[in-house]
Amino acid sequence: MTSRDTAVSVTGLTKRYGDFEALKGVTFDIEHGETFALLGPNGAGKSTTIEILEGYRDRSGGEARVLGVDPQHGGLEWKAKLGIVLQSSGESGNVTVREQLTQFANLYPNPRAVDEVIAAVGLEQKANTRIKNLSGGQRRRVDVALGVIGRPELLFLDEPTTGFDPEARRAFWELIRGLKRDGTTILLTTHYLDEAAQLSDRAAVVAGGELIDIGPVHSLGPEEARIPIVRWTENGGVREQRTPDPGRTVAELVARLGEPEALEIVRPSLEDIYLDLVGSYEKDQEQVPA
Numbered sequence: 001m002t003s004r005d006t007a008v009s010v011t012g013l014t015k016r017y018g019d020f021e022a023l024k025g026v027t028f029d030i031e032h033g034e035t036f037a038l039l040g041p042n043g044a045g046k047s048t049t050i051e052i053l054e055g056y057r058d059r060s061g062g063e064a065r066v067l068g069v070d071p072q073h074g075g076l077e078w079k080a081k082l083g084i085v086l087q088s089s090g091e092s093g094n095v096t097v098r099e100q101l102t103q104f105a106n107l108y109p110n111p112r113a114v115d116e117v118i119a120a121v122g123l124e125q126k127a128n129t130r131i132k133n134l135s136g137g138q139r140r141r142v143d144v145a146l147g148v149i150g151r152p153e154l155l156f157l158d159e160p161t162t163g164f165d166p167e168a169r170r171a172f173w174e175l176i177r178g179l180k181r182d183g184t185t186i187l188l189t190t191h192y193l194d195e196a197a198q199l200s201d202r203a204a205v206v207a208g209g210e211l212i213d214i215g216p217v218h219s220l221g222p223e224e225a226r227i228p229i230v231r232w233t234e235n236g237g238v239r240e241q242r243t244p245d246p247g248r249t250v251a252e253l254v255a256r257l258g259e260p261e262a263l264e265i266v267r268p269s270l271e272d273i274y275l276d277l278v279g280s281y282e283k284d285q286e287q288v289p290a
């Protein structure tokens with residue numbers, strides 16, 4: 001069955017490296033135009049999943065469809081619809097940024113304008129610098145530029161902002177939002193949970209080769225983990241209360257204390273929820289007899 005409605009469809013995906021089971025039956029879909037984050041600790045199986053979907057690695061079992069095609073049999077026309085930013089940079093060349101991007105642009109039927117992409121990744125000042133003379137973060141920006149130059153329908157970003165300074169990361173977020181507005185489907189892996197929360201519509205959390213949660217990025221995790229905390233200072237000490245009705249708690253505090261000192265309502269971040277999910281998974285794994 002081809003998936004006309006989904007950009008990516010993965011069912012029961014498995015991958016073995018020798019005796020080691022890196023993916024143990026992962027299932028998820030990504031809708032057209034969606035930004036989807038694949039989250040998980042080191043070694044969880046994120047890059048393996050992405051590389052199978054890009055057609056770089058063969059799977060051991062299960063089904064995968066990417067833009068309607070089995071990635072193990074994707075031809076040149078299919079590959080031209082993909083943008084790929086691999087985890088480690090391969091770009092250390094003797095050519096300049098502009099030369100490299102121009103070469104890549106010529107490989108695609110409908111590329112973006114080279115100078116527009118150079119500006120979008122903030123490399124205007126370095127357009128005529130040889131790639132080997134760029135800093136690590138600047139080379140990473142070249143990787144991102146190469147990933148988007150072909151105007152991909154589906155963009156794979158494997159830890160795209162590692163090594164970016166905070167300003168470059170914010171600029172990258174804007175670039176991704178722009179691509180999303182243009183209808184690009186994006187599959188992102190990142191260890192920066194704030195980045196995932198800012199950019200993604202939905203996320204999946206993988207650990208030990210298993211998918212442990214999937215859903216809209218602001219409703220991942222068990223409901224209890226998302227209960228907000230009201231915090232204030234009273235009689236010189238910090239007090240806090242977890243409550244699903246923070247407004248009511250604040251109203252009661254105001255009635256009792258007047259304006260509460262250092263009042264704040266803290267909602268657990270995606271990082272808090274992620275750590276909770278992965279921590280529970282790891283604890284359960286320790287309890288399973290070998």
Ligand SMILES: Nc1ncnc2c1ncn2[C@@H]1O[C@H](COP(=O)(O)OP(=O)(O)OP(=O)(O)O)[C@@H](O)[C@H]1O
Pocket residue numbers: 017020022040041042043044045046047048049087
């Ligand atoms: N070529 C390989 N041969 C053997 N084992 C491999 C190979 N590639 C990956 N693995 C193992 O498969 C597991 C998943 O690796 P993968 O690179 O997919 O993880 P990841 O989630 O991307 O991790 P990270 O966050 O560190 O990038 C790891 O335990 C890794 O050691």
